Amino acid sequence: MIDYESHINKSNSRIDELVQIALQIGAGIIDVVVISTSDISIEDDLANMCREPICAFYGLSANCPPYVSSPTEFQNMLRIYKYALAIKIDVPIGWLNSDDRLVVMRLLHEIVADIERAAIELGYTNSKSFAAGSCKEIFCNKHLRCRLLTDNGVCRHPKYARPAIEAYGVNVHDLNRTAGWSSDQNSREATIDKASIGAIYGLVLIG
Ligand code: SF4
Numbered sequence: 233m234i235d236y237e238s239h240i241n242k243s244n245s246r247i248d249e250l251v252q253i254a255l256q257i258g259a260g261i262i263d264v265v266v267i268s269t270s271d272i273s274i275e276d277d278l279a280n281m282c283r284e285p286i287c288a289f290y291g292l293s294a295n296c297p298p299y300v301s302s303p304t305e306f307q308n309m310l311r312i313y314k315y316a317l318a319i320k321i322d323v324p325i326g327w328l329n330s331d332d333r334l335v336v337m338r339l340l341h342e343i344v345a346d347i348e349r350a351a352i353e354l355g356y357t358n359s360k361s362f363a364a365g366s367c368k369e370i371f372c373n374k375h376l377r378c379r380l381l382t383d384n385g386v387c388r389h390p391k392y393a394r395p396a397i398e399a400y401g402v403n404v405h406d407l408n409r410t411a412g413w414s415s416d417q418n419s420r421e422a423t424i425d426k427a428s429i430g431a432i433y434g435l436v437l438i439g
Pocket residue numbers: 292293294295367368371372377378379380381386387388389390393
């Protein structure tokens with residue numbers, strides 16, 4: 233049985249240190265904010281967007297639906313955790329609409345996975361990370377099948393491939409607001425063409 237209280241109680245002593253490590257791992261390309269997991273919005277309708285209209289990678293990876301937890305199960309899992317790191321990489325919209333997005337998404341997966349490892353080393357041994365995009369497209373596009381979905385198969389990229397944040401119905405617009413990044417964008421309006429900049433998001437649950 234999961235000891236919710238002990239998970240929650242250990243979730244605050246070294247978080248500032250973890251943020252500094254995360255910023256080093258992100259090497260200037262990420263924004264990191266500590267948020268309460270109770271502020272993470274989960275919506276079934278957003279998770280359903282993986283299958284209606286169907287995503288090209290639906291069912292092709294162990295890190296995508298229908299092989300990952302449902303939004304309800306994810307919401308229940310969030311109860312184990314008190315804090316999370318919200319992580320954002322700003323990306324030109326033109327990149328998001330081209331194959332260039334795969335380079336940035338791979339980087340995001342690598343960054344959140346490294347932060348997850350750093351959190352575990354700090355004693356948050358139940359930390360888990362999630363990142364935008366299907367690992368089938370990002371890491372295994374040249375392979376016909378996800379190896380983890382084959383009999384007794386193991387992931388080809390266990391060090392970096394992480395579950396798709398979209399799969400759980402995480403509302404990234406709310407995440408943006410919770411992390412204070414919406415106001416960030418407003419303050420940059422004078423110098424940046426807002427319409428030309430998008431973002432991709434990751435989460436590291438600290439526990
Ligand atoms: S083998 Fe690993 S990286 Fe490749 S699609 Fe499956 S889960 Fe993703």
